[in-house]
Amino acid sequence: MEKILTGLLENMMSQFELYQRVLSLASEKKSVLVKGDIHQLERITKEEEGLILQVGRLEEQRLSLQRDIAGHFALSAADLTVSDIIDRVEEPISAQFRHVVENMTDVLKKLAETNEANTELVRNSLEFVNFYFNVLTDNDSTPSYGEKEDSQKGNAAKIFDRKV
Secondary structure: OHHHHHHHHHHHHHHHHHHHHHHHHHHHHHHHHHHOOHHHHHHHHHHHHHHHHHHHHHHHHHHHHHHHHHHHOOOOOOOOOHHHHHHHOOHHHHHHHHHHHHHHHHHHHHHHHHHHHHHHHHHHHHHHHHHHHHHHHOOOOOOOOOHHHHHHHHOOOOOOOOOO
């Protein structure tokens, strides 16, 4: 049983390290979004994808270890939480689990906040691009009342057609 618990602990620490790297990339992405550097954004996104794939593999291993631990405690794997494990194991190991859970919670909270900020930056950029695109493609829609003004409006040059 100790081997399984150690395996779970190592798995969680590995996931924590990967999430720290994802957080670092998310922070880097924030400055890249502000600068508008598409090439750097693409590089960061590819790195993030690789890290997320690694987290996915670790998560599959974690679920397997969780099933083994749940079987040992005669619990359902779906119902077993880290808190249950902490309550049921001896102190040196339970303290290590508490430490990893606190660190993981902290990094995931920071990652969520950073991703939310990045989402807002992307949203603002898209709004600006859409506004600029509309300025370049729309006709002047101000009302006019004279014949001369109507004929000038019809002759206004658009930079782009808006056909899609």
